Amino acid sequence: MRKFLLALAATTVGVSPSFAQSAPPPKLVVAISVDQLSSDLFDEYRPQLFGGIGRLARGTAFRNGYQGHNASETCPGHSTIMTGSRPSRTGIIANYWFDLSQQRSDKGVYCAEDERVQGSSSTAYTVSPYHLRVPTLGDLLKAARPGSRNVAVAGKDRSAIMMGGRALDQRWYWDGKTFVTDLKGVAVPRSVIATRTAVAQAIAQDRPALQxxxxxxxxxxxxxxxxxxxxxxxxxxxxxxxxxxxxRASPEFDGATLALAASLIEEMQLGRGPSTDIISVGLSATDFVGHSYGTGGAETCLQMFSLDRDLGDFFRLLDSKGIDYLVMLTSDHGGQDIPERKRLNGVPGAVRVPSDLYGKEMGKTLGAKLGLKGPVLYGDGAFGDMYLDRSLSAGERAKAKAAAVAAYRAHPLVEAVFTHEELRAAKSPTGSPDKWSLIERARASFDDERSGDFVVLLKPDVTPIADTKSYVSTHGSPWDYDRRVPILFWRAGMAASNRDDAIETADIMPTLAATIGLPVDASKIDGECVDNIQGVTCPVR
Structure with a gap:
């Protein structure tokens, strides 16, 4: 994939414009999300990285960015980055939730599906932005300036959906075999065809071990x-x-995604039209590597060095085209290492959940205890939103809810349980996200229509995976190893600024909007434009 990127760079050579405080808006905004790039990883590897991440770290670098909400998962996290809103406003409360009113047997809902399509399920779905309740920056920009282009490229459909929004010129994401799109009537660009061919050839070959x-x-x-x-x-x-x-769980995957993004920029001449263009890039390999191997071993180490190198190639390609571009890089969530290695590294309380904490298993246990038939509980794992079976009578549901909440609260691996009523009554959090209480973090993920009857929060250092045959590590907790992510801004000539103050990923969109001079209704978002970034003039509050 690196050779493919470098080949593209050879077609045109130019000089990147130098930055000035009074510079006009950038011609291209490159919004990058590195899936599962925690601030812990950023802090650890930053001194060793001299490519793309190293370049961005020499811009305005916030090491204490926060996906402030409790549901630190891919879909909710990506929904905050380009909308300026938390999951409580975007409606994207998790990767999966349950809608027990559905007529289909599969009561689960995937965040980026349209379950109204006949035959769709939470695992074999029709990709759609149907569930996203708010516009993205690209949506707003195209509405205000029709000449602007909005493009999304990602390793996951939900990343491309949540960052791109609805008004897309091109959207491409990996479906397990190749890059595909959900957009109707869009001709397949030459760059996509070339990338598909290159990726197919790469997968068809044996790969020796990396040095x-x-x-x-x-x-x-x-x-x-x-x-x-x-x-x-x-x-x-x-x-x-x-x-x-x-x-997919190797450094090559991000190389392929960046190659596609670079080739679309060239083919569509993004950043060279009359208006600012946006390309959102979701890099997913760090997440798949983290899930497959944990975050503390040689695999993630190799991934970090490879990602830095590939991003460096990508940025040098943009430099060679003479494009005035602004980069924002962040993550949808962080992650923690496998408990087996954490214990070796001095964290004795690191454990895996037992299977009896899973919603399905807890429902069986409670059903037998209370004499109730049916699933009793629906839940996507051992934590997060839990839903009571709607086939139970009102009295049975009340009894089951009381017993379930009591059982989870009494479990030694559970930190807190908040009911739907408690979260509905709680106020949305304000102030610095590093200071939010647990219920405020949970409230930031709460949606009155989609959230469960109660939500379960596990203790720190608990990995909610019992069966490790597919994945060994995951994320999704309210703790800072999952919530704290880097937020980096870079433009050619920008002076280095290392910032320790805490900001939200919801602050990214209004900050980018101010950079390109696009007014945003502050009453319709949760984030705020971040002050004291060179070249950004925030609206008066």
Whole structure:
């Protein structure tokens, strides 16, 4: 993929414009989300990175950005970045939730599906922005300036949907085999065809192990995994021909996504029209690597160095085109390492949940205890929103709810349980996101229509995966290793500014809007324009 990027760079050479405080708005906004890039990872690897991440870190770098809400998952996190709103306003409360009023047997709802389409399910769905209740920056820009282009490219459909919005000129994302789109009537660009061909050829070849930098070699320690999973920690990323799943959980995946983004920028001449254009790029490999191997081993180390290199190539390509571009890079959420390695590194309380904490299992236990038939509880795992079976009578639901809330609150691995009524009555959080209480974090993820009958928050250092045959690590907690993410702004000539103050990812959209001179109704978003960024003049509050 790197060779593909460098080949594109050879077609035209120019000089990037220098930055000035009074410079006109950038011609291209490049909004990048690196899935599962926690501030912990950013802080750890920043001194070693001299490519793309290193470049951005020399702009305005907020190391204490926050996905402030409790549901620190891919879909909710991406929904905040380009909308200026928290999940409580975007309506994207989780990757999956339950709608028990549905007539279909599958009561689950995927955040980026349109369940109104006949035959759609939460696992075999029709991709759509149907559930997103607010516009993105690209939506607002195209409405105000029809000449602007709005493009999204991502390794996940939900990333492209939530960052791009509805008014898209092009949207492409990985479907497990190749890059596809949900947009109707859009001709497949030459750049997409070329990228598909290059990726297919890459997957069709055996891949030898990657060479590891010295730092990664120090982390290459094999760690056994509980719950049936294979040991992790050796690094390398060797891959057999045809193994698309391993391709997805390797540094090559981000290289492919960036190659597609770069080629669309060139083919569409983004950043060279009369109005500002936006391209949103969702890089998903860090997330798949983290889920597959944990965040503390040689695999994530290799991924960080590779990501830095590929981003550096991508930015040099944009430089060569003479485009005046502004980059914003952040993450949809952070993540924690596997408990087995955390214990080796001095965190004795790091554990995996037992299967009896899963909503389905808890429902069975309560049903047997209370003499209730049916699932009793619906829940996507051992934490998050839990829903009471609507086939129960009102009295049975009340009894089941009281018993379920009491059982979860009494469990030694549960930090807190908040009921639907408690969250509805709570005020939306204000002030610095690092100071929010647990109920405020949960309130930022609450939607009166979509949220469960109660929400379960696990204690710190608890990994909510019992069966590790597919994934060994995950995220989604209210704790800072999942909430705290970097937020970086860079434009050519911008002076370096390291910022320790806490801001929200919801602040990104109004800050970018101010940079391109696009008015935004502050009453319709949760975020605020961030002051004291070179080149950004925030509206008077």
């Amino acid at each position: 590891m930098p010295a730092l990664c070699q120090q982390k290459a320690r094999i760690v056994p995994i509980e719950g049936g999973g294979a040991p992790v920690g050796g690094g390398a990323f060797a891959r057999k021909a045809g193994d698309a799943r391993s391709f």
